[in-house]
Amino acid sequence: MRQHPKFQSMTSDNNSAWVTAADVARAAGVSRSAVSRTFTTGASVSPATRDKVQRAAKALGYQVNILARSMNQSQSNLVGVVVKGFDDPFLQSLLGPITHHLALRSLAPLLMDASEPAKLANSLRHLLQYRVAGVILTSGKPPIELAKQYLRLRIPVAMINRAPDLKGVDVVNSDHFEGGALAARKLLSGGARNLVFLDAPTATFSARRRGEGFTASLAPMAQAGRITWRTVQTGAATYATGFAAAQTLFADPKQRPDGIFCVNDVLACGLVDGTRQLPNLHVPQACQIVGFDDIPMAGLSAFSLTTVHQDVDALARSAVNCLTERMLNPGMPARTLQIPVKLVVRSTSPD
Amino acid sequence: MRQHPKFQSMTSDNNSAWVTAADVARAAGVSRSAVSRTFTTGASVSPATRDKVQRAAKALGYQVNILARSMNQSQSNLVGVVVKGFDDPFLQSLLGPITHHLALRSLAPLLMDASEPAKLANSLRHLLQYRVAGVILTSGKPPIELAKQYLRLRIPVAMINRAPDLKGVDVVNSDHFEGGALAARKLLSGGARNLVFLDAPTATFSARRRGEGFTASLAPMAQAGRITWRTVQTGAATYATGFAAAQTLFADPKQRPDGIFCVNDVLACGLVDGTRQLPNLHVPQACQIVGFDDIPMAGLSAFSLTTVHQDVDALARSAVNCLTERMLNPGMPARTLQIPVKLVVRSTSPD
DNA sequence: GTGTTCATTGCACACGTGTGCAATCTGATT
């Protein structure tokens, strides 16, 4: 409820609760501009007035109104963070670093859920209303017409682990291909000769690259006839699916795999758990298992999974970097960054 | 970089990119007020003009500037969500529902990390700058002087699973006491006679209540000398700690517990895993284990943990409810809500 | 035809801030 002008004098002294720069100025005996400049980095204020202002501000409990500041320069310091649901452990582990690196640049994350694809467009529209300074997409292909709008408005967009198919959008990816290759080489050096790539039907860019890296490293020996390998499609990439896969993978005694590369850790952990139920099947002696992501669960002694580690901190840092650099220089050509991965050897593979 | 007035006519036609209500008004041939009213629920606009405006808005890609709206009514529709780090699986599972229920009321979560206690005060100060419509605290005791400031500014604050020791702040808690009692009764009915409450040193309100409920339910039989029980303090409440606890708990063959209540699931899962390494110790035959929280990991077949389920959706919904009600009626007396818990029986207890 | 009620519309002000411009002040140099 806005105050009518004629009543304003009655309420301006207190009550309205929110302390404004004008209040501080009055208390400190300076102009409102001085207050503004005190709280603006790089502005010209004498030490004396700055001191007076800060003293008064502290006494009154003044906080700069970021909304007003944002409107004035017609851009907020909010960054939209779009996630697909909150169930995926890997995306969860991305959230902390993103928040951290945004905070380092005094940006704040505005969380948006786009679990259903239809929601994504709405999320992006909502973010537009907040005049976000940028957007980090951890999933979902942005609707093309909205992407153009973002581009036209010069709002930086950065995507993590997504296909670099959108012009003008920075992409930060783990080196999924190399990760797949690492997994393949580890399995081979561990003695595996009948290999399986356990894949899920959601054919994401990351998953595809992992598979490509895996099979590329297998190709020479496969062509020489020294190993066999096949891809097994599961249901959704869940723990339960991985658990169930143990049954089917080892059902045929004549065709038992001795090395399995899972497209991600959730699937792999389920598989490890599932193999425990099977008689005479010791991991890693009878069969090695390698996962991907290195989510916290993979490190637990219940699974102790050998896996390909994604550097979530570097992913987050690079994405935020892309945003801030593009904020300063909107015309900058789009980049595609590769973040190195590394193999973490635990108990589901020898050594 | 703001445009100088004399150049404005050169740029106003396009370029500035952001479409304002004035642009829409011009295109639709109506006043700017009409545009504003079209996008304000409950305002008075004729169907004819509303239609013209919406058509023009769509054509120009107009999005209401929420920052400007917020400033005008001197309150944003951002809600601060303060979490302590992003590692705790239970808090992670709270994030989704909170976002969801906020979105239902067209509020957006502004994430703030307060992993170090010192950060908490800063987080709350930052939120003040955003003129947040409310704050949800999932951890950390708010500094008393800042709390007063929030109270004075009539900013609703809701806490989840915290001690209701702050006046004027709504608190939503799971019924930890009853949860502890449920665990005790389950263990007793399963035949346990030498009980242990596995606690962590972080003496949070939730943990204390769980312990109190547990011991209260044990008291009668303990006084009758029919059972024994003790509290065992571990290190930090982590998986590794729980894993290690298995060794020490069963070290003395003369004093082996046959029923253990863990203060949370992470600890319990570690313990379950740890007991697997011990010879001749079958869960649940030799020893039952009950956890608390029902985090996703507890349901995995690797642990299949009997545990006390917290209704995260109800917790989130209630917290958001408290906020919105208090936004409408700031003077409302503070409430303390109890959310029922329920026992989820899995494989670490009989039946 | 006249008077009355009510929905609709436009004007203008307010929200709280950053900042260009001109005026003023400070201190050093000639």
Added chain:
DNA sequence: AATCAGATTGCACACGTGTGCAATGAACAC
């Protein structure tokens, strides 16, 4: 002492929106 350069300050405008108030117009009853 006079001059000048540079630092500091205040004024006023702009950011984009919501809304009270008065004016306009339509619909309706007599």
